[in-house]
Amino acid sequence: MATPEQIWSDADLPTRRLAGLALNPAVPENVLLRLLSDAPLAARMVLCRDRALPDAVVDAVIQHPDTRTRSFFARNPHVDPAQRVRLVDDPEWFVRAHLADGPRVADPARPRPLPDEAVVHMISTYDNELLGGPFYQQISAGLRRSMPTHPVANVRHWGVGEWRSLAPDTRAALLVDPDAGVREAAQRHVRYEDPAWVESALPDRPCHGRTDLLLHRPLTRAVVEGVLARPVGEEDKAMIAVNPTLPPDTVALLAADPDPEVRARIAQRADLGPAERRTLMTDPDPDVRLAVSVHPALSEEERARIDYQVPMDHFFVHHPAPEAPRDPRAVRRDALSRHPLLRRRAASDHFLPPDLVARLASDDDLGVRVLLAQNHPDAPASLLLRSFLEYTGPERSHLTTRPNFPTDGLAAFADHEDPEVRALAARAPETEPTAVARLTEDPDPAVRAAAARHPNLPQPRLAALLDDEELAHRAAANAALPPDTIRRLLRTGGRQARPPE
Structure with missing residues (x-):
């Protein structure tokens, strides 16, 4: 069976035009129904998977005789999950499997949860092989909390x-x-949770099972002493260094370990003693000094005495909101700290109060500003744009999905040297038609694709792009596409974009 990528790769120019119509926000409901009924599979895939749909079209999708068509809708991230679960008892396992697998969304986004009653039904009736990791992401936080006491x-x-x-x-x-x-x-x-059982089950070779036990499970004194005397793998000591059941004397011992990775991990332990903290504050390794510099037991004055360097090559990305918020007092303490890493921790908090949002939005540390922009629902528009312009690491594009990301003023970036910044001009309603046309010939394919859908694209250029193998589907999705062109494409199965000469 062809993959979605293969289906799209095999689509010819007429089919790609029809796929563009399927995404066009100006196309009326009757056209969408016609595409669903008559268009080739690639166009139906785009229609059912890549956009929100009117109720009448959803009804038709649910009843569609083609299994693949229904399966594409089962993974649509744009529709209400309550619409997707209408397929929960689909007669084809392929459709049910795609519903359980859920929408494919780009990191850091997560699919919206399915209705609780549908999840319970799926857990009760689906084969376990259909309920893998992606399914868990579709379970609401409320249902997860109630699962241990659920009647089923x-x-x-x-x-x-x-x-x-x-x-x-x-x-x-x-x-x-x-x-x-x-x-x-x-x-x-x-x-x-039984240290004796953990000791009996501990593999005698490096593997995932050994890693899990050494990192997270309660350890007997014999296991700890065995790791110290005869480590099986190079990382054994570093692993037990973060184990919460490590005895105090072993914590003190590993604080002086010759391996700086072990010392850096020990430096992060809340139960690290005062003497060990003082020693690690002047450790010869910069990573160890940095690790201990954010220890919760240190005062601001003690932190200031540590010679540490704040890394700027970290990834400043979105962090999902925890189910239980952090202590507001601890968050405020971090936000007011002179240590950038603690302020970065505070900036990642989704529940940061307005006064701290305003304070950290003008912080002098790039990481603080970008983490605030990536994570806080009320990050101001000026901060979001500034962060996008200054940060070039992973999940940069996530900033443009934040609620307050601006559209005004973005036309000024049409000639920027960075293609990701140039693409912002395609989001601006005021971008001049000549600039939009020029961007459809940009060296960067993402810029060309964004510009091809801009409603200010001059009509002659829009018509020309309907014959472009690369951009035809983007042009057909342009809301400024004339109604007569839409009708012609529909009537000819996408084969004729221009009126006959």
Whole structure:
């Protein structure tokens, strides 16, 4: 079966024109229904997967006889999830699998959760092989919290996976659950909390299982001493350095380890003693000094005495909001700190109050400003634009999706040397037609594609682009496409873009 990429690669010029019509916001409902009924698969793929749809078109998609067409709608990130779950009992497993797999969205976006009742139905009736990792991203936070006590046993089984965050009485109930599968899953988690069991199950070779146990599970003294005396892998000591069950004397011992990676990890422990903190504050390794410089037990004066360098090559990206907000007092303390890394931590908080948003928006550290822009729902327009212009790392484009990203004034960037900045001009309603036309011939393909959909594109150039193999579908999606051209493309199956001579 052809992949979506292959389907698009095999599409000819007429089909790509029709696919553009499927995305055109000016096309009326009856045209969309005609495309759904008569257009080739590539155009139906774009129609059903890549845009929001009127209710009448959704109704027709749900009833469409072609399995692939319905499956594309099952993964549409633009429609209400309540519309997608109308396919929850589709007769074809292929469609149900795509519904469970969910929309493909670019990082850092996440698909909107499916309705809770649909998720419960899928957990209760779908084969486990259809309910992989992407499915979990479509479960609402409220349902995840209620899973351990849900009346449906299969759902409680999923809830056991949240074991570490469960209250003692909830754990106790799961251990005596009437469903054998739930009880067994809970008992497995109890074993993971038994240091003696961890010791007996610890692999004697480097592997993912050993890594998990050394990092996260309670360790016996024998395991710790074995790692210190006879490490199996080069990272063994660095792994136990962050294990919360590490004995205090071992923490002190590893604070003087010859490996700077081990010392840097020890420096981040909340239970690090005062003597070890003082020693690491003057460590010869800059990464160790940086790690200890943000230790929560240090005062601002102590931090100021540490010779650290703040890295500027970090990725300043979006961080999903935690289910439980941080302590507002700790966030404020970080935001007011003289240490840029602590201010960066505060800037990533989605719940930062307005006075701290205003303060950090003018911070002198690039990381603070960009993290605030990437994460706070009320980041001001001026900060979003400034961050986009100054930051060139991963998830730069995410800034343009933030609620307050501006459109006014972007036409001024039409001649900018950075193609990503030039593309901003295609978002500006005031960009001059001559500039838009010029951008359709830009050296950068993303700039050309964005300009081809700008409504200020001169009509002669728009007509010419309908014959362009690369940009025909973008031109056909332009809201300024004349109605007679739309009708002609529809009537001729995309084969004729211009009136006959």
